[in-house]
Amino acid sequence: MFQSPGSNLRAAGVVLLTLAIFAVDAFTALDIAIAVLYVVVVLCATSVWSRRGVLLTGVACATLTVGAFALTHHDVVSSPMARCLVSVAAIAITTVLALAGMAATDALRQRSESLRLSEAFLASTQRISRTSSFRFQAPGGAMHWSEEAARIYGVGLDVTPTPALVRERTHPDDLALLDDVIARADRGEAAIELRHRLRMPDGAVKHVHMIARLAADHDGRFEYLGALMDVSAAHEAAETLHRTQAQLAHATRVTTLGELAASIAHEVNQPLAAVATNGNACLRWLNRPEPDLLEARLALDRILADTCRASEVIKRIRALARKGEAQRLPLDVNLLLRDTAALVQRELSNHRIVLELHLAPGLPPVEGDAVQLQQVVINLLMNAMQAIDGAAADWLRRQQRIVLSTRLDGGQVEIEVADSGPGLSELQAGRLFEAFYTTKADGMGMGLAICRSIVEAHGGSIRAVAHAGPGATLAFALPCAAPTAKDAADAVTGAPA
Amino acid sequence: MSANVHQGEPVVFIVDDDASLRAALASLLGSCGFQTVACASGAEFLASALPDGPCCLLLDVRLQGASGLDFQAELGRRRIDLPIVFMTGHGDIPMTVRAMKAGAVDFLAKPFREQDLLDAVAAALARDGERRASARAADELAARYAGLTPREREIMGLAASGLMNKQIAGHVGTSEITVKIHRANAMRKMQAKTFADLVRMAEALGLDVAQARPGSYTRV
Numbered sequence A: 001m002f003q004s005p006g007s008n009l010r011a012a013g014v015v016l017l018t019l020a021i022f023a024v025d026a027f028t029a030l031d032i033a034i035a036v037l038y039v040v041v042v043l044c045a046t047s048v049w050s051r052r053g054v055l056l057t058g059v060a061c062a063t064l065t066v067g068a069f070a071l072t073h074h075d076v077v078s079s080p081m082a083r084c085l086v087s088v089a090a091i092a093i094t095t096v097l098a099l100a101g102m103a104a105t106d107a108l109r110q111r112s113e114s115l116r117l118s119e120a121f122l123a124s125t126q127r128i129s130r131t132s133s134f135r136f137q138a139p140g141g142a143m144h145w146s147e148e149a150a151r152i153y154g155v156g157l158d159v160t161p162t163p164a165l166v167r168e169r170t171h172p173d174d175l176a177l178l179d180d181v182i183a184r185a186d187r188g189e190a191a192i193e194l195r196h197r198l199r200m201p202d203g204a205v206k207h208v209h210m211i212a213r214l215a216a217d218h219d220g221r222f223e224y225l226g227a228l229m230d231v232s233a234a235h236e237a238a239e240t241l242h243r244t245q246a247q248l249a250h251a252t253r254v255t256t257l258g259e260l261a262a263s264i265a266h267e268v269n270q271p272l273a274a275v276a277t278n279g280n281a282c283l284r285w286l287n288r289p290e291p292d293l294l295e296a297r298l299a300l301d302r303i304l305a306d307t308c309r310a311s312e313v314i315k316r317i318r319a320l321a322r323k324g325e326a327q328r329l330p331l332d333v334n335l336l337l338r339d340t341a342a343l344v345q346r347e348l349s350n351h352r353i354v355l356e357l358h359l360a361p362g363l364p365p366v367e368g369d370a371v372q373l374q375q376v377v378i379n380l381l382m383n384a385m386q387a388i389d390g391a392a393a394d395w396l397r398r399q400q401r402i403v404l405s406t407r408l409d410g411g412q413v414e415i416e417v418a419d420s421g422p423g424l425s426e427l428q429a430g431r432l433f434e435a436f437y438t439t440k441a442d443g444m445g446m447g448l449a450i451c452r453s454i455v456e457a458h459g460g461s462i463r464a465v466a467h468a469g470p471g472a473t474l475a476f477a478l479p480c481a482a483p484t485a486k487d488a489a490d491a492v493t494g495a496p497a
Numbered sequence B: 001m002s003a004n005v006h007q008g009e010p011v012v013f014i015v016d017d018d019a020s021l022r023a024a025l026a027s028l029l030g031s032c033g034f035q036t037v038a039c040a041s042g043a044e045f046l047a048s049a050l051p052d053g054p055c056c057l058l059l060d061v062r063l064q065g066a067s068g069l070d071f072q073a074e075l076g077r078r079r080i081d082l083p084i085v086f087m088t089g090h091g092d093i094p095m096t097v098r099a100m101k102a103g104a105v106d107f108l109a110k111p112f113r114e115q116d117l118l119d120a121v122a123a124a125l126a127r128d129g130e131r132r133a134s135a136r137a138a139d140e141l142a143a144r145y146a147g148l149t150p151r152e153r154e155i156m157g158l159a160a161s162g163l164m165n166k167q168i169a170g171h172v173g174t175s176e177i178t179v180k181i182h183r184a185n186a187m188r189k190m191q192a193k194t195f196a197d198l199v200r201m202a203e204a205l206g207l208d209v210a211q212a213r214p215g216s217y218t219r220v
Helices: A005-027 A034-046 A051-072 A079-129 A147-152 A163-169 A172-187 A232-259 A261-287 A293-321 A333-350 A370-391 A426-431 A447-457 A485-493 B019-031 B042-047 B068-077 B093-101 B114-146 B150-160 B165-172 B176-189 B195-205
Strands: A131-138 A143-145 A191-199 A205-218 A221-230 A329-331 A353-358 A366-368 A400-409 A412-419 A461-465 A473-479 B011-015 B035-039 B055-060 B084-088 B106-109
Touching: A005 A034, A005 A051, A034 A051, A034 A079, A051 A079, A079 A131, A079 A147, A131 A147, A131 A172, A131 A205, A147 A221, A163 A172, A172 A191, A172 A221, A205 A232, A232 A261, A232 A293, A232 A370, A232 A447, A261 A293, A261 A333, A261 B019, A261 B114, A293 A333, A293 A370, A293 B019, A329 A333, A329 A370, A333 A353, A333 A370, A333 A400, A333 A412, A353 A370, A366 A370, A366 A473, A370 A400, A370 A412, A370 A447, A370 A473, A447 A461, A447 A473, B011 B019, B011 B042, B019 B035, B019 B114, B035 B042, B042 B068, B055 B068, B055 B114, B068 B084, B068 B093, B084 B093, B084 B114, B093 B106, B106 B114, B114 B195, B150 B165, B150 B176, B150 B195, B165 B176, B176 B195
Parallel strands: A353 A400, B011 B035, B011 B055, B055 B084, B084 B106
Antiparallel strands: A131 A143, A131 A221, A191 A205, A205 A221, A329 A366, A400 A412, A412 A473, A461 A473
16 A cells, blocks of 8 residues: 555564564463464554455464464364464454454545545636635624635735735725625625725735625624635726727717718807907997997807807817716716707708707706717717618708607616608618618718617617608617715605706 | 888898807998898798898808708799898808809808908899899889870880881871871880980880881991
8 A cells, every 4th residue: 555665664564573473372382362462463554554455464363373273282172272263353353443444544534635636626716717715704804715815815825814904905995895895794794795906015906806695693793705706807808898999989979070070160160250240340339430339248248158159069079079088977868968969950950951859858867978978869860860861862852850859768768869761671770780780881880889889888778669650760778877865855855857 | 020121221131040140240230331130041031021122131051951052042933033142151162152153142251251241242232222223214114105105105116116207107007297296295205305215215115126127227
């Protein structure tokens, strides 16, 4: 079984001992059961040979006992005979017990081996998946964690985790989150979860996700078992995706602005023309032989109003061209739609399209990025416009319309753009929001795909609505912002949003 | 349409969907002594009555709903003959070309210089004034002509075509002296000081002078 240098020596010792006992037993006339000492041989054998060797040793010892008896005694029924039988019995019993003991030891050893293997297995899995396990008590915070947890926290494997260590590594901005979770654990909540950041001593930031469940409740001392995952890589990937989407959205936004350039130039030019004209008029009223101060003042008032108007237009365009982080703010959808309509109104009217707004009053706010949502609406409106244009290129065709409407649908605000164009086939409606799918000759097929990614990033959904009659309807729904205390109070008093 | 438009005075109609620019134009033209009527749309203009005096139209090429060009065509269909000065923005060159081809007097690119605006408006009003004066003269002439007896008209036409009194007498079957009397009556009623005046009037009235006298010599 074990072929170490020591085991050969021990084997030789066992053999010598056996021979010594045999010599005393067979060649001395001592009237005692020397052969019982073979028991020692059997016991020693357990540490030298395997079970098979021990069994053979037992058999050999019994054989030697009987052999020694046969050499020295010839009478069958006598006290030496009885001693011989006692010795054989003792050897047999010892052998059986020794074998049973060895079997038990083997089983134990095997179990501890498999335990060690499974631990190693778990540790490597934890390492690969960057998931660690831990245990802690609340209140108090006595903790125990796996090696991977120590690695995630960036401490030595032998460091005993403490609440102070956990606090020290937690990102300062997320300490409040941590405190909240600790408070919940102190109350003994069944499940706690926390997504937060860790800050390593070198300044590196890790994003982690912790989930723990109440495992035992010892009279107000709660024991939690949990897992801690390092989700930095996933977080980074999501961030990158988000950034790429934002860049793409920005690029298409700028493209859209380019398409609107003529209309926008008109929007800016109009107040400028008014300012110049008012300025001339003002001077003329003042330069009269009898200056007309009232008219001059009115002209100046109009100049101020037009200056504001021009800067409003520019502000809207700048906002749309802005390249920045997406924001999440509560937004008044109707206000947003009115602003957007103001941007594209001129373009639509140049295409002989009347834009009608049917806005449901008192809508709850939605949470999102105004610029991105504006982009969605502009895309949908331009899309509707192009659909109408494609249907009738004729300069003097009858007036077409686009209806932009909002309504509250459960916990969502639904925004609908319905046009009087040629409509969509079912196949088109199904593929409309796929990237690079277009029904237009010179389309890129990106507009609606971007609309979808923006709407979905806002937790909403976008779809083409099938309906009877001509025209197509595209609609998207956005979840209402979680009501704040103030909103709830407004709702109770019935105050309009 | 404001009630304070003085009849006979020149009026500038401003049609622009931008309320602020409309007010500015009205103020500037007002400061220069023009009467103005500001309309937000073509329909609003059509609903207002045209004054008696010379007028012109200051029209934005881009209007909400229908474009300025459509409105120009609509005026043509309604036989409203009014000099049009178009106001255009950026990138409206094709529209401007169409407008000029359709008979616009002038166009101004926004934002425009005040002198350009005033010159264009003055020119348009002058053109309308001339058109009105000649239309008025034609009306008067027709009224005078209507005051002639059938015989006087016949003799006026024949005389204007260059026939001698004797020839006319032969033509209509009366005495030369009677022709002379009718001819003198016609000249008095038509307020023609000379015979050459009468000939011009006959031409302006479109009397078929040449047919009455198969061509012998050149007319004055």
